[in-house]
Amino acid sequence: xxxxxxxxEMTATEGAIVQINCTYQTSGFNGLFWYQQHAGEAPTFLSYxxxxxxxxxxxxxxxxxxxxxxxxxxxxxxxxxxxxxYLCAVxxxxxxxxxxxLYFGRGTQLTVWx
Amino acid sequence: xxxxxxWPATLVQPVGSPLSLECTVExxxxxxxxxxxxxxxxxxxxxxxxxxxxxxxxxxxQNLSAxxxxxxxxxxxxxxxxxxxxxxxxxxxxxRRLAGGNEQFxxxxxxxxxx
Numbered sequence: 001x002x003x004x005x006x007x008x009e010m011t012a013t014e015g016a017i018v019q020i021n022c023t024y025q026t027s028g029f030n031g032l033f034w035y036q037q038h039a040g041e042a043p044t045f046l047s048y049x050x051x052x053x054x055x056x057x058x059x060x061x062x063x064x065x066x067x068x069x070x071x072x073x074x075x076x077x078x079x080x081x082x083x084x085x086y087l088c089a090v091x092x093x094x095x096x097x098x099x100x101x102l103y104f105g106r107g108t109q110l111t112v113w114x
Numbered sequence: 115x116x117x118x119x120x121w122p123a124t125l126v127q128p129v130g131s132p133l134s135l136e137c138t139v140e141x142x143x144x145x146x147x148x149x150x151x152x153x154x155x156x157x158x159x160x161x162x163x164x165x166x167x168x169x170x171x172x173x174x175x176q177n178l179s180a181x182x183x184x185x186x187x188x189x190x191x192x193x194x195x196x197x198x199x200x201x202x203x204x205x206x207x208x209x210r211r212l213a214g215g216n217e218q219f220x221x222x223x224x225x226x227x228x229x
Binding site for chain 1: 148155156157158160163173204216217218219220221222223225
């Protein structure tokens with residue numbers, strides 16, 4: 001089966017840096033995604049890693065270590081609008097399928113204080 | 115550009131009543147389509163996915179069903195709703211690729227409350 005773990009909640013202050021960790025145990029790994037979900041809204045795509053290393057996109061960066069089954073999302077210069085749930089999702093191919101479905105963690109609720 | 119629509123946005127239904135949620139995608143062809151449910155305090159649970167018209171795969175056995183009558187239309191149904199069917203239902207699409215990142219793009223969701 002697939003197992004994805006991330007902290008339930010985190011808090012930080014405006015302007016700070018926060019790192020949200022995600023560990024996974026999966027077979028047929030084929031990429032890791034981070035999504036942002038504001039309360040009552042749909043998730044929106046933030047980043048994708050399939051190779052080891054850091055991917056940077058403005059204030060957001062995502063890191064992957066496949067050997068460790070570990071990823072993190074780094075948010076810099078936090079703003080109030082960054083308060084949201086951050087979902088880690090692993091893409092894995094099952095039973096020889098090319099679909100590569102996503103398995104989601106439960107999300108990390110980030111609260112940014114002024 | 116691609117857009118994904120879901121309706122209705124919110125729904126309150128009595129236990130035992132039928133359900134039909136609709137999802138349509140515009141601006142792309144041959145997408146993979148997905149139905150997820152997000153219950154309060156829980157992660158996204160994949161319910162169904164489809165790689166083409168009439169092709170539906172079920173991930174979780176339950177009283178829900180899905181259909182794909184047209185390439186860009188995906189419908190979630192139930193004949194008799196249960197209290198446990200309450201949740202936030204999300205439709206998503208992705209480009210059909212054999213390899214590489216195929217991020218999923220989510221619709222606005224339908225919040226279903228079963229009373």
